[in-house]
Amino acid sequence: MNCPRFDETLRNASCRAVSGSIPRRTIRAGDGRDLANDGSCQSQLNVEVFRDTPPIVLVKGFATVEDCEKLLNQVDGLPSAPAKASGAAEGFIRRSSSKNLDWEMLHPTDDLRVFKSRMFALTRNLTGYPIPSEASEALNIAAYGIGDEYRAHCDGRCGGSALDRHGERVATSIVYCEVAALGGHTTFTSQHLKVVPQQGDMLVFGYLEDGRLSREVEHSACPVVAGRKWIATQWYRSHGEKLQPQRVLAKPSDEEVWKYPRTLAYDADAWEARFGSRQVSTESGGPAARTNDTALMPNELSSVSHESTCKN
Numbered sequence: 001m002n003c004p005r006f007d008e009t010l011r012n013a014s015c016r017a018v019s020g021s022i023p024r025r026t027i028r029a030g031d032g033r034d035l036a037n038d039g040s041c042q043s044q045l046n047v048e049v050f051r052d053t054p055p056i057v058l059v060k061g062f063a064t065v066e067d068c069e070k071l072l073n074q075v076d077g078l079p080s081a082p083a084k085a086s087g088a089a090e091g092f093i094r095r096s097s098s099k100n101l102d103w104e105m106l107h108p109t110d111d112l113r114v115f116k117s118r119m120f121a122l123t124r125n126l127t128g129y130p131i132p133s134e135a136s137e138a139l140n141i142a143a144y145g146i147g148d149e150y151r152a153h154c155d156g157r158c159g160g161s162a163l164d165r166h167g168e169r170v171a172t173s174i175v176y177c178e179v180a181a182l183g184g185h186t187t188f189t190s191q192h193l194k195v196v197p198q199q200g201d202m203l204v205f206g207y208l209e210d211g212r213l214s215r216e217v218e219h220s221a222c223p224v225v226a227g228r229k230w231i232a233t234q235w236y237r238s239h240g241e242k243l244q245p246q247r248v249l250a251k252p253s254d255e256e257v258w259k260y261p262r263t264l265a266y267d268a269d270a271w272e273a274r275f276g277s278r279q280v281s282t283e284s285g286g287p288a289a290r291t292n293d294t295a296l297m298p299n300e301l302s303s304v305s306h307e308s309t310c311k312n
C-alpha cells in the first residue's frame, strides 16, 4: 500500500496547544429541521469557519442532549468493544470503541432519521458538494475513555486524484455528544488547527481541492486525559454505488433531501465531470476519464448565501 506516513510530531504539537484555534469568521446556516416537517425554517445556527478550501467548519449547537440520548438508546448504550484499527505497521492508529447505526434500523418517522438527514443536509450545504443521499454511510458511534485516541489519518484517501475511483469518500461530519473534561480535541495536523468543540457541536469537513483529495484535512483525535468523549460520525462519498449493499442508504429520498434549501450554489455539471457520470467512466469500470479537469468545484463558503436559508 502506498500509504504516506503521518507526522506524529505535528500531531503531538497540535494536541498540546494550550487553546483552541480561532475561526476565520462565523456565518449562519439553517439547522436542517425543515427536512422533518413543513419546510419552514425553525432556527439558524452559528457556523465557525476555520478553513474555506477544503472546508473545515464547526456548527454550533447542532444536537440537543435529547438527540444524543435517543442515539444512545437506539444502539443500546455506548459501544464497549475496543475498535483498534491498526493499519500502521508501527502500531495502532485508533483506540476507541465503536458501532454502526444502520439506516435500515430507523423507522421513516423516527427522530433519529431526521437527525441523520440534518447532518447530511448541512454537510451538503456547508461543503457545497452535491452528495447523493445513497452515498452517506451508516452513522458510526464511537466512545473514547481515558487514554483513547485516534492518531493522524485521512478518512478517505490521502492525496491523489478524486477521479481515480468512483465513490471515494469526500466529506465527514462529526457530532460531539459528549466532550472530555480534558483532552480529546480534534486537530488538523498539517494545519496546526485545533478544534475545541462543545457538547452538541458538529464538525464538518470536505476533502476536495482542485479535483484532488487533499492531505490538508489529515486529522486526529487527541488522547482523552480526563472524562469521556463520544461522537456520532457520518462519512460521505461522491457516489453511492461503490458502497457495500448493506451500507447503501436508500432513504431519505433525493426528493426529501432536496427540499432543504441549499445554502451554496453548485455546479452539477462540474460534479458529474469530476466524479465520472456513466458517460465519462471507462467501459471496464476503471477510473473515469479526465474529460473536464478544469471544472471548478463549488467549495467557497459564502456568508451572504448562508443568511437566506429560511423559506418563510
Ligand SMILES: O=C(O)CCC(=O)C(=O)O
Pocket (backbone or CB within 6 Å): 142, 150, 155, 174, 184, 185, 186, 219, 220, 221, 222, 231, 233
Ligand atoms: O474523535 C475525533 O475527534 C475524530 C474522529 C475521526 O476522525 C473519525 O471518526 O474519522
Ligand SMILES: [Fe+2]
Pocket (backbone or CB within 6 Å): 153, 154, 155, 219
Ligand atoms: Fe477521521
